[in-house]
Amino acid sequence: MIEGAEFGIDQLRRRTRQLTVCVPARDEAASIGRTVGALVGLRDEGALDRVLVVGGDSTDGTDDLARDAGADVLDAADVHPEVGPVLGKGDAMWRALAVVDTPVVVFLDADLDADHAALVAGLAGPLLEPRGVRFVKGAFHREHPDFVEEAHPFDGGRVTELMARPLVNLLRPDLAGFYQPLGGQVAADAALLRELPLFTGYAVEIAMLVDVVDRVGLASVAEVNVGALRNRPRPTAELAPMAQEVLYGFLLRVAPEVLTSGWQPYRRPRYEGGFDEAAARVVERPPLASLG
Numbered sequence: 001m002i003e004g005a006e007f008g009i010d011q012l013r014r015r016t017r018q019l020t021v022c023v024p025a026r027d028e029a030a031s032i033g034r035t036v037g038a039l040v041g042l043r044d045e046g047a048l049d050r051v052l053v054v055g056g057d058s059t060d061g062t063d064d065l066a067r068d069a070g071a072d073v074l075d076a077a078d079v080h081p082e083v084g085p086v087l088g089k090g091d092a093m094w095r096a097l098a099v100v101d102t103p104v105v106v107f108l109d110a111d112l113d114a115d116h117a118a119l120v121a122g123l124a125g126p127l128l129e130p131r132g133v134r135f136v137k138g139a140f141h142r143e144h145p146d147f148v149e150e151a152h153p154f155d156g157g158r159v160t161e162l163m164a165r166p167l168v169n170l171l172r173p174d175l176a177g178f179y180q181p182l183g184g185q186v187a188a189d190a191a192l193l194r195e196l197p198l199f200t201g202y203a204v205e206i207a208m209l210v211d212v213v214d215r216v217g218l219a220s221v222a223e224v225n226v227g228a229l230r231n232r233p234r235p236t237a238e239l240a241p242m243a244q245e246v247l248y249g250f251l252l253r254v255a256p257e258v259l260t261s262g263w264q265p266y267r268r269p270r271y272e273g274g275f276d277e278a279a280a281r282v283v284e285r286p287p288l289a290s291l292g
Helices: 009-013 029-044 062-068 088-097 116-128 158-171 190-194 201-216 236-254
Strands: 019-024 050-055 072-075 104-107 135-142 186-189 221-229 267-269 275-277
Touching: 009 116, 019 029, 019 088, 019 116, 029 050, 029 062, 029 116, 050 062, 050 088, 062 072, 088 104, 088 190, 088 201, 104 116, 104 190, 116 135, 116 186, 116 221, 135 201, 158 236, 186 190, 186 201, 190 201, 201 221, 201 236
Parallel strands: 019 050, 019 104, 050 072, 135 221
Antiparallel strands: 104 186, 135 186, 267 275
């Protein structure tokens, strides 16, 4: 693991490759102003070239707040509308890649309470040096993760520790060294990501990691320690459908033969009868490079 402290704001100012930071954001009014404000400050001092918020489906004014804070705002539904409605985070990332015109792209979650300068420098740093790195994942400690004590060792998050990590250990042990295999803070050569299919929803992170490693090898992938981050804790009712999306994307990559029925919505029986069902649907978007 590379220490993010190796990289700093001065390196970003001296960069010879242009850099876009993309922030997928849906109904993130509580945090988007703070996040965009920090990133726009970095842009204005020459540490990055573009701040792009990928939204369009918010009901709480997220897009307007991001625009007012100085970001470019993309309505994801306007990009490749022929494929249908925007299906969650992965789809927003896929559509953002279609309009990113810089060689380096950083994806950040909208709800992070973090030192954004250190975060961007740590993620982008290995891509700005002649290390042969083409993809970077951020490794971090989650402050007070999921209502446990700060010193608790299982701070990857419940979906990571209870579902994703055991499956990685069993089915893709070559990826077991990644501290945050589902972490949404990533940086990459944009051209590389455009060569890959991307899953919609929360399946995107784990499948993208598998695809990148299979395409360019572990030697071209880095995990950078970006310190401690705090984000919005989610209740189990939100995490369970998310876990199914992650599981689906991972199994399609490593054991597709077990998914004989394709995607099925997350359903949970009610104790008193009937079902609760999540509306999410996961599909695979084609490599953007194949669309011309």
